[in-house]
Each structure stands twice: as C-alpha cells, then as structure tokens.
Amino acid sequence: MKYIGLLCCYTAMLFGQNQYPKDYFRSPLDIPLQLSGNFGELRPNHFHSGFDFKTQKKEGFKVYAVAEGYVSRIKIAENGYGKAVYITHPNGYTSVYGHLQSGFGEVEKLIKSSQYQAKSYEIDVTFSPTELVVKKEDVIGLTGNTGGSDGPHLHFEIRDTTTEKIINPMYFGFDSVITDSKRPILNSLFVYPLDQNSIVNQSKRPIAVSVSQQADGSYIAEKVLATGKIGFGITTFDYDDVSWNANGIFRVQTSLNGKADFKYKFDTFSFDETRYVNALIDYGRYKKLGQRVQKLYTENPYPLSIIQSGNTNGIISVSANMTQNYKIEIADFSENLTRVFIPIEYSTLTSKVNEVPITSKYLVKTNKENVFSLENVTVSIPANTFLKDFYMDFEVKNGLLHLHDDVEPAFANMAITFEDSVSSEKDRKKMFIGSIDGKKIYYYNTKRYKNSFTVYSKYLGDYKLFKDSMPPKIKIDKKIGGKWISQQNELLFTISDDLSGIKSYEGMLNGNWILLEYEPKTKKLIHHFSDGIVAEGKNDLKVVVTDNVGNSTIFETQFFRSQKP
Incomplete structure (x- = not known):
C-alpha cells in the first residue's frame, strides 16, 4: 500500500496562508498513481477540477479514504461524477471520489438506503459529522466508469471545506508520487490582430508563427511584423515521469521587454468561474478545428481568478520606430520551464489576408x-x-x-x-x-x-x-417470463428513445418500488436482487419508462425465484 505521508496534524488553523499540508493525505488507491487528466486541464466548458487516476483500464479497485473524517455528501447522477462520495476532514479540507462503480461496506449501505428513501437512483444527500465516520485507509468505494466518464478511472479532488474552492492536489504532496522532470512542450504559437487597424505578418486574421527549438529546450519564433494592437496564443502540454500521456500545464507567464505582462496559474478556482475556460481559449477555433489555443491576453476582462495581468491585459501595442522582445514562460508544477522568445518589429506592409466580411445586419x-x-x-x-x-x-x-x-x-x-x-x-x-x-x-x-x-x-x-409521439423502447436482455431464475443475480434491460430522450424510469416488484440503476452510455437499466426486494417464489415485475414529453412504455412480466441456498 502506497502512502503519500503520515498523519501530522488535525486542524487547518495550523497552516499558514497557502501552506498546504503535504503529509496529511494518503493515496486514494493502492496501485501506482498515473494521471489521465490533471488539475486545470482544458475540458469542454470547464477546467478539470481534480486528478483523473488511471485504473489499468479496469473497474473494481478499492478506493481508500485519504484521511480521517466523515462522509458529508453522496451524489449519484447519470452524468457528471456518476457515483461520488465526499469526505470532510478535520483539517479544513474535503476530498471527493467520483465515477465509482459502487460504495463499499457502510458507505454502500448508506447509498442504497438513501436511494430507497428517495425512491430515485439519482440522489444528492448531505450528512452530519456523526452519521458515518471514516478512518484513514478505510475502503469507501470501488473504482468504476459511471457518469460522464469515457473509461474506467477515479476522479479525485481536494476542496476547501468552507469556500468549496477546488485546490490543485499537487499542493498536498502528490508531486512526490507523480514526479515530473520533463519540460512542457510548445505545440504551436499564434498571433492575433486585435483591432481594425492591426496587421500582423500581412494578415488581418489570426495567423500561426513558426518556431524553432533550441538545444536548451527553448524556442525562438520567427520575427513578427506588425502594426496596431496584437496578442499571442499557444497550444501546449506536459508529460510527467509516470503517466505516459499528455496533460495540461500548470503556469504561463509572459513578459514584454523584460517586464512581467500576463500570467495564469492553475492553483485553485471556484466552480462558478470554470466556464470561463471558453474565454481563455480561442473558442471559435476550438469549435471549428478542435484545437484549444490558450490566449495570453484579455480583450474584455472577465472574472477568472487564476489570471493576473497588468494594465495592458496582455495586449501589445506596436507602433513606429519600436522593436520589442516578447517572452512566454511555460511551467509545470515541478517548475520545469519552457521559454519562447518572440521578436516583434513595426511594419508598414499592407495586408494580403483581410478580415472575414460581415454579411449580417x-x-x-x-x-x-x-x-x-x-x-x-x-x-x-x-x-x-x-x-x-x-x-x-x-x-x-x-x-x-x-x-x-x-x-x-x-x-x-x-x-x-x-x-x-x-x-x-x-x-x-x-x-x-x-x-x-x-x-x-x-x-x-x-x-x-x-x-x-x-x-x-x-x-x-x-x-x-x-x-415526439413515439414512446421509449424497453428490452429485457434475458427473457424471464414464467421462468425460475434462482441462479440469476440481476435484472438487466436496454432502454432507448429516438427523439426527446429518457426522462424517468421506475420499477416495481410485487407492488414495491425497486432501485433501477441507469447507465446512459450503454443504455442499460439494472436491478440487483441483493437489494432484498425480490420475494420467494412468484414475482410480478413492472417497469415504466417515460420520455421528456410524457410518452411512456410499460413492461410487465412474471417470474419465479428462490432465495434459499
């Protein structure tokens, strides 16, 4: 079992501002930690709010409480984090475990009892500090692939309990396990003309700038010939020593003629501001080409707390008789640095590529x-x-x-x-x-x-x-009508709707509500007989599925089952 450190303290009051405890939390897994996604990584409509730990392309690994505390929240959803457990710790932080296959032990019992009480698969329930206390190393769940997950993994977060701001887990000692000795990689560099009078490299549209990598790992760009206001953008990524796949960077800092100009750092942010990823990137280019160019300027400032900029907001004014030197510094959490040097020179060359003409009124x-x-x-x-x-x-x-x-x-x-x-x-x-x-x-x-x-x-x-006048479809994966199914541990259905989509589903056994777990990725509904609702002998089953405009389909059958060994 791998540890990040030993328990050292119990209260956040012991820590100075931004001095996070590096030896308080253990690993949530007992397999080697590898990242498939890191903190702040650029995602559709949001910044990634934690770590995605690989689970060897399999489900079912034990998930451990990273420190003592209590289960403060359980949220089960068809999308998002899927099955997620929140543990609040006495040191002022909350850990989050997402995309679980299931809870474990007392946690799973609490999940099931909450779902049956609400008569709903999807729940969002909070708990008091005394309802379910956990110790460090307690198993609280099994890794899975539920919710908005593209494959088996564990989503892990650390939040400030009071503010609910998400904090980069690297600050809590995970950098000692996920080591990184490699510089970030610059993939591409772009320059943007930012007003009607701007021309850059004879273009009034954004244009790529060629760069050449030097022996020391830095990059030197071709000379940028411009007039008016311009800004730069980059595509970049980073490799660590253990994960073997590209992830996001930690920090970007720019300077103009040696003076710091524009900076952002993925240290902590709130969920309220995460949609501003669409302002940080060149959104139009992303939607057209799937390429996320991170802009190193803000034309119209927006409330994203990770950004620090001076009076120019990263915008460079190029005028006559002026040569400027622009530098971009890209860093990972371990402060491996990649530097990009860009010479900027005033130019009177006319544009060969004009702006896209306006056709709308x-x-x-x-x-x-x-x-x-x-x-x-x-x-x-x-x-x-x-x-x-x-x-x-x-x-x-x-x-x-x-x-x-x-x-x-x-x-x-x-x-x-x-x-x-x-x-x-x-x-x-x-x-x-x-x-x-x-x-x-x-x-x-x-x-x-x-x-x-x-x-x-x-x-x-x-x-x-x-x-939409067509009702949903229900298909049971194994016919059970009139049969004894004593060796079967579950009921499995495939449900679908051709237009408005599934809104709700409900199952009844002998008039009693049963939990049906829904996985939209596979369109599967499942009921586990281990819930204890199935009766000895004859059982009457009814499943109702309704779409978003109220069309319903009813599936009814009768089967027999013995619960005796």
Missing part, C-alpha cells in the same frame, strides 16, 4: 439586452451574455432557426421562443425545442405557455420545434 451589443425576431421566433439575449460585440447570423427558414455558428462563447442563458399557431392542443403537448448538431438532435427542457415554447441556452447554433 444583426449586431449583438454586449452591454445591453438584445432582442431579435423573425417569423415565429424571438431570441432574447441578456446584457453581458457575450464578452464582445459581434454581428450575428440570424435566419429562420422552413421552421429552422439558424442562430449563428457556435463560435462565440456565451456566459448567460439566451431565451429562444417559438410560436406555434397551427398545431392542435394534443400535438402541442408532445412538442419541444431541440438543438441540431449535424444529424443529432439534443433535447432542451422546454417551457410552454399556450402556443408559445421557450428554452434557455448558452449555445449559438441551430434550433427547431419538434414533435
């Missing part, structure tokens, strides 16, 4: 509410939803709303309303607004008032009013 002003209407559609955009003004493509054709391409990040909900004056009342009860991405339709929770349908969304793109 709909200007979104970020500092005011914007309301646009066409045919039967109205879109209301609150003030400060976007970080900058832009001309928005807005078109309604054959019932399809085209609300620009999803290349501008939104940070508040837009209200999208469709009026329908032609459908019957019966049909309206089965209607919803969905977004369209290629051939895929995404259901949005739709509010209806008479013939008006409204959704709230943070995404630009295509929307349409749909009608």
Whole structure:
C-alpha cells in the first residue's frame, strides 16, 4: 500500500496562508498513481477540477479514504461524477471520489438506503459529522466508469471545506508520487490582430508563427511584423515521469521587454468561474478545428481568478520606430520551464489576408439586452451574455432557426421562443425545442405557455420545434417470463428513445418500488436482487419508462425465484 505521508496534524488553523499540508493525505488507491487528466486541464466548458487516476483500464479497485473524517455528501447522477462520495476532514479540507462503480461496506449501505428513501437512483444527500465516520485507509468505494466518464478511472479532488474552492492536489504532496522532470512542450504559437487597424505578418486574421527549438529546450519564433494592437496564443502540454500521456500545464507567464505582462496559474478556482475556460481559449477555433489555443491576453476582462495581468491585459501595442522582445514562460508544477522568445518589429506592409466580411445586419451589443425576431421566433439575449460585440447570423427558414455558428462563447442563458399557431392542443403537448448538431438532435427542457415554447441556452447554433409521439423502447436482455431464475443475480434491460430522450424510469416488484440503476452510455437499466426486494417464489415485475414529453412504455412480466441456498 502506497502512502503519500503520515498523519501530522488535525486542524487547518495550523497552516499558514497557502501552506498546504503535504503529509496529511494518503493515496486514494493502492496501485501506482498515473494521471489521465490533471488539475486545470482544458475540458469542454470547464477546467478539470481534480486528478483523473488511471485504473489499468479496469473497474473494481478499492478506493481508500485519504484521511480521517466523515462522509458529508453522496451524489449519484447519470452524468457528471456518476457515483461520488465526499469526505470532510478535520483539517479544513474535503476530498471527493467520483465515477465509482459502487460504495463499499457502510458507505454502500448508506447509498442504497438513501436511494430507497428517495425512491430515485439519482440522489444528492448531505450528512452530519456523526452519521458515518471514516478512518484513514478505510475502503469507501470501488473504482468504476459511471457518469460522464469515457473509461474506467477515479476522479479525485481536494476542496476547501468552507469556500468549496477546488485546490490543485499537487499542493498536498502528490508531486512526490507523480514526479515530473520533463519540460512542457510548445505545440504551436499564434498571433492575433486585435483591432481594425492591426496587421500582423500581412494578415488581418489570426495567423500561426513558426518556431524553432533550441538545444536548451527553448524556442525562438520567427520575427513578427506588425502594426496596431496584437496578442499571442499557444497550444501546449506536459508529460510527467509516470503517466505516459499528455496533460495540461500548470503556469504561463509572459513578459514584454523584460517586464512581467500576463500570467495564469492553475492553483485553485471556484466552480462558478470554470466556464470561463471558453474565454481563455480561442473558442471559435476550438469549435471549428478542435484545437484549444490558450490566449495570453484579455480583450474584455472577465472574472477568472487564476489570471493576473497588468494594465495592458496582455495586449501589445506596436507602433513606429519600436522593436520589442516578447517572452512566454511555460511551467509545470515541478517548475520545469519552457521559454519562447518572440521578436516583434513595426511594419508598414499592407495586408494580403483581410478580415472575414460581415454579411449580417444583426449586431449583438454586449452591454445591453438584445432582442431579435423573425417569423415565429424571438431570441432574447441578456446584457453581458457575450464578452464582445459581434454581428450575428440570424435566419429562420422552413421552421429552422439558424442562430449563428457556435463560435462565440456565451456566459448567460439566451431565451429562444417559438410560436406555434397551427398545431392542435394534443400535438402541442408532445412538442419541444431541440438543438441540431449535424444529424443529432439534443433535447432542451422546454417551457410552454399556450402556443408559445421557450428554452434557455448558452449555445449559438441551430434550433427547431419538434414533435415526439413515439414512446421509449424497453428490452429485457434475458427473457424471464414464467421462468425460475434462482441462479440469476440481476435484472438487466436496454432502454432507448429516438427523439426527446429518457426522462424517468421506475420499477416495481410485487407492488414495491425497486432501485433501477441507469447507465446512459450503454443504455442499460439494472436491478440487483441483493437489494432484498425480490420475494420467494412468484414475482410480478413492472417497469415504466417515460420520455421528456410524457410518452411512456410499460413492461410487465412474471417470474419465479428462490432465495434459499
């Protein structure tokens, strides 16, 4: 069993500001720790809030309480962290364990009792300090692949209990186990013209800059010829010594002519600000090409606490008779450094690549509410939803709303309303607004008032009013009707819905509610006979699955089972 350290103290009052205890927590696993994702890593719509520990592509490894404390929260969800256990420790921190296959021992009993009490698979329950106390090294769960997980692993976090801010686990001694002696790698460098008068390397659009790596590991960029205001962006990643896959970096610092200019560091942040990952990156490029360019400037400042910048916000003004030297320093947690040196020179060369022409007449002003209407559609955009003004493509054709391409990040909900004056009342009860991405339709929770349908969304793109009159499908994986199934330990179903999606599911055995665990990735519903609801002999089973507009399918059968050894 691998330890990060020995217990040394019990209260956060012993620690000075930002002096985290490095020998208080043990490893949550007793297998070698390898990362498939690190703290602050750039993810869709969020910064990664902890560590993802690899579990050898398998489920079922024991998960240990990293220190003494009590189970303060259990959250079970079909997405997100899946099955997650929270332990609050007496030193002022809370540890989080996500994507579990199940709890273990008393923790699993608490999960099941909470689910049966709520009559729901999905629960979010908090507990007092005396309800379930755990000791350091107690097994509290088994690793799994539940929720929004792409493969078996353990998601692990450390939070400040009072503020609920997430803290980089490296500060707590994990850097002694996940060693790193390798410099971060610069993958690409971009330069951005930032106003109408800016030209960079004869382009009025963002452009890649060639770099050459030196013998000492640093990079020297080709000379940037520019005029006006410009900014830089990078794609970068880091390898540690034990994980063998690329992860995010820890810190970026820029300087102009030797003076510190712009900096961000993935040390701690709150969940309220994590969506600002879409402001830190070149969101439009990411949505078009899947490439996350980290911008080293802010045109319109936003409240992301990891950023520190001076008066220029990382923006460089290039004017006549001026040569400037720009430096980027990229670091991992172990302070392995990669430096990028960029010479900048004023240039009067004209642009060969002009800005993308504006074809829309709909200007979104970020500092005011914007309301646009066409045919039967109205879109209301609150003030400060976007970080900058832009001309928005807005078109309604054959019932399809085209609300620009999803290349501008939104940070508040837009209200999208469709009026329908032609459908019957019966049909309206089965209607919803969905977004369209290629051939895929995404259901949005739709509010209806008479013939008006409204959704709230943070995404630009295509929307349409749909009608769903088809009920969900239920298929039992092994036929049990009229059979004795004494050797079977579970009931397994596959459920699906072709349009609006599954909203709820409920199972009854002999009139008693039973827990059905749902895994959307596999579309599987499972009930374990170990829950103790199944009766000796004859059992009547009923499963009801309902979609998001109220269509339901009922599956009923009868089977026999003996619980005797």
